[in-house]
Amino acid sequence: ITTNKTVLGSGTLRAIKEFKDNAGNTKIFSVGNNKIISGTTTLVDETPGGYVINADNWKLVDFNNKIYFFQRGLQPLVYDNAGGSVIPLSSVAGSAGVVSGMYGNEVLAAYGRLWTADVTGDKSTVYWSDLLIGHDWTGGTSGSIDISKVWPDGYDEIVALAAHNGLLIIFGKHSIVAYQGAQAPATMALVDTVAGVGCVDRDTVQYTGSDVLFLSHTGLKSFGRTIQESSLPISSLSGNITKDIIAALQNETQSFRSVYSPEEGFYLLTFTGQDITYCFDVRGTLENGSYRVTRWPSTNFTSFTRIDNGDLYVGTTAGISTYTGYSDNGSSYRFKYYSPSLTFGDSSRIKILKKLKPTLVGANNSVVFMKWSYDFDTTYSTAEFTVGTQITGFYGESEYTTVEFTGGQLTNQRSLNATGYGTSVQVGLESEIDGSPLSLQEINVMALIGKLL
16 A cells, blocks of 8 residues: 655554444554654554654554553553644643653453553553543542552553453453453452463454453463463363474564454454464364464564454555455465375375376466475475466446456366375475465375284
C-alpha cells in the first residue's frame, strides 16, 4: 500500500492499529523510526512537538472514542478525531494521576476502563483508570492491585493482560492469575491460578473469539485449554515444533509480533530478530491436539493488524502492505514440504520405495519437484512434473460483463516411480508459488518391506 515512506527512513513499522470512532471514522496509526505515524499510502509524522521517543515498543488500544499509546518509561499518548492530533495524556483536560508510576508497557481496554502494568521498577502491580475515563488514574473508581503475594509459584513478573469470559487474566512469565468480577475492580476476586505456564511477551496474546492464544516458554498455548488442564500435563498447540519454538525463544533478541485472522483461519507469530514467521492453521487440530504449522523464513514482517473489514495489514521496512494473493510483493516464493522419517512401523526392515502419489489442488501450470531420501541422507532423489493449466470459464458476458468464473481449483493426482532402499524414508515436495495457489492434500507412499537387517 505504502508509496511514500519518507518519515520511516531506514526504520521499520513496529506496530499498526486501526482507530475507529463512534461515528465510524477510521484512521490507521503505526509506529517506527521513533515516531508516531498515520496513513497508509503516504506515511505522516504525528509525533507531538517536543515529545522525545527513544524506542518503538508501543502498544496501541482503542477505548471510548480515542486511541491510546503505551510504552514502558514514556508518558502515554492519546488521539481523538475531535482534537485532531496526538498529545501526551497529561495534556487532556481533566487528566489526573498521569505520573511515571503508571507508564506501563502493557495496556488493556476492557470492562469500561483502561488497565496497565509492567512499569519500570514495578512488575507486580496492575493499575486501572476511572470508569470510561482513560485519562483519570486517581479519581472515581480508579485504583490498583499488587499481586506479588498471589503468584502461585513464588516471584513472577507481569507480562500481559487479557479479558475473557468476564475474567481479568494476568500473565506472568511463568504463571497465570485470573480475577473474576473485574467490572467492579475494587471487589474483584481471585478465581484461578496456573503455575508453570506463563507468557513470553504481551504481543503474542491474541483473541480468537472463543479463546485467548499466547506464547509460553514451551510453545503456543490457549488460555481455555490451560485452565482446563491446570491439574494435568498441559499440552501445546505447537507440539509438533516445540523444539523449534524453544530454540527460537532462546535466540530471539528483539521482539515478537502476532495476529489472528478469522478470514484466513490462521494465527501468525513472528520472531522479528530472526525474521521467522510461523503460520498456525487454527481451523482444526491434529490427532495430538496441535495445530498444523508452516514456517515462513525471511518475510521481513515486523508488525500486523487486522482492520475492521477483515483485511490484514503487515508492517515492514517498506511501510504498510496487505496480505493478499499468491506472490511475495510481486515475486515468486518457494513452497517446501518434507515429512519426518518414515519407518512404516518397523525400523529393522529394509524399505524399497516403488511409487509416490501426491494429490495437489491448484498449482496452475507449476513445475513440481517430488523428492525422497533414505536413512537421514540430505541428498535427495528428484522426480519432476508440470501441473496442467486451469482454463477460466466465462458466463454470458451480456449478463455478467467481464467477471470470470471457474469450476473450482484443478485437482492433480500423480503417480511417480521411485528408486533406492533404506531402513527409513523421507519424502518431500517443492514448487515455486507465483500467482496461483497450491494446496498439498496428501502424499501416498507405496513401498515394499524387505528383509531384516
